[in-house]
Amino acid sequence: MLRRRFLQSAGLGAAALATPVVLASGDRQPPVRPAVRPPRLRPGDTVGLVAPAGIVYTRADLDEAVGHLDGLGLRALPGRHVLARDGYFAGTDAQRAADVTAMFADDRVDAVMAMRGGWGAARALPFVDWDAVRSNPKVLCGFSDNTSLLLATYARAGLVTFHGPNASSDLDGFSGESFRRVVMDADAATLRTSTTPLSGPATITSGRATGPLVGGNLSVLVSLVGTAWLPDLAGHVLFVEDIGEGIYRIDRMLTQLGQAGLLADLAGFVFGACPRCDPDSGPVDGFTLDEVVRQHVGPLGVPAFQGAAIGHTSRKLTVPLGAEAEIDADAGTLRLLAPAVA
Missing domain, CATH: 3.50.30.60 (LD-carboxypeptidase A C-terminal domain-like)
Structure with a gap:
């Protein structure tokens, strides 16, 4: 069952972007206030797994992340390049950004979660299609190096993002309960x-x-x-x-x-x-x-x-x-x- 979910990712990835999005000098717009709230997650919803930064070393690591989400009643759909490698990154800058863009653009996907941190998310930011992100508000969650993706999405798309667990984090107990209350139960916690x-x-x-x-x-x-x-x-x-x-x-x-x-x-x-x-x-x-x-x-x-x-x-x-x-x-x-x- 879990392996079939991995294979589904083959049809998800958008083609890697050839060139980054060019931003004008000083083009830092304040986020829209109030920020756009993404739809809440419900049991049975699908979470797209992306690796914007460091390498996901083994398929077992991916299996474990899928199990973490399954424990919350959520399905996992790994991105096309989630197991890719380029130096110490999970694929090239363009590949990592393409997975982020694809998850936001895919109607089957209800939320996007980073697999792990490390370093590299900032390098992928110029390659993200921010119009696609802005047009398809979804829960985006992660922490550590993924801070750059969270902040950029808030700044460029005016979207509420979530500094919380990566998919590799333990989602039992306190951490899972906090995620559930804020993202799934829509609790003003x-x-x-x-x-x-x-x-x-x-x-x-x-x-x-x-x-x-x-x-x-x-x-x-x-x-x-x-x-x-x-x-x-x-x-x-x-x-x-x-x-x-x-x-x-x-x-x-x-x-x-x-x-x-x-x-x-x-x-x-x-x-x-x-x-x-x-x-x-x-x-x-x-x-x-x-x-x-x-x-x-x-x-x-x-x-x-x-x-x-x-x-x-x-x-x-x-x-x-x-x-x-x-x-x-x-x-x-x-x-x-x-x-x-x-």
């Missing part, structure tokens, strides 16, 4: 790490504020500064996360965002998971991660907290980019003001 509110050190600046959510992996988001793929962050609640970065690198990235003027007009700020973001080595002690985040975020004067279950963590929230939400920095929550799907 309160996003929190647990049923117990965060307290004390997690609050950076007290208060509540509202605005559309935006963000993702900090390293990837910073790499989009100055490109046409980063939406205007003004008025948004920005959330970021990362993994395996030295604290001085987190400091450097937050410094870049601040000096680029991208933090000045935020409605709120949330710092998510940062596993293996270790203290700097050297002859003297450096700053802690908590200290660095507070140095940059505290002076913004907007409600802010850290410690959210966003990003590279086994307990992973599904956070909709472009959806209006209320941040409560004292409770450590993001409350969706309306369902993120239609």
Whole structure:
């Protein structure tokens, strides 16, 4: 049964684009507000699997991803190039983009989910047919390097996208339940790490504020500064996360965002998971991660907290980019003001 689903992918792929879409210099349009909500997913719907970044190494990895979605009552349809290889990428830039375009254009497909992260999604962005994406709003979900695809889709198509599990993620328990509530149950959910509110050190600046959510992996988001793929962050609640970065690198990235003027007009700020973001080595002690985040975020004067279950963590929230939400920095929550799907 699962292998037959794999074979169905042969008819899905659009021909690889020969040249990228050319964007005029400075062509960075603010997303449409309110953003377009994609249709909700229902049991039995089909999720197109794409690999915009790193290699999917084995068919067993693909089998496992199909099983994860089957556990949520969803069908999987792999893209034509999902098992392709080109260096350390899952196919050429054009092939990876062609799968994304094909999934949005295919009427059989109800949602699009990235297989895994790594690196490479940003290289594929100029080859995506953004008119096809804009004309066929669908749930798009992933995290890590796929942050660039999520942000670009929000910026170029005005579509709510979902920073949540990749298809290779464990969709049991907390992560699967968060995905189900936000994407399938159309719940205006309160996003929190647990049923117990965060307290004390997690609050950076007290208060509540509202605005559309935006963000993702900090390293990837910073790499989009100055490109046409980063939406205007003004008025948004920005959330970021990362993994395996030295604290001085987190400091450097937050410094870049601040000096680029991208933090000045935020409605709120949330710092998510940062596993293996270790203290700097050297002859003297450096700053802690908590200290660095507070140095940059505290002076913004907007409600802010850290410690959210966003990003590279086994307990992973599904956070909709472009959806209006209320941040409560004292409770450590993001409350969706309306369902993120239609």
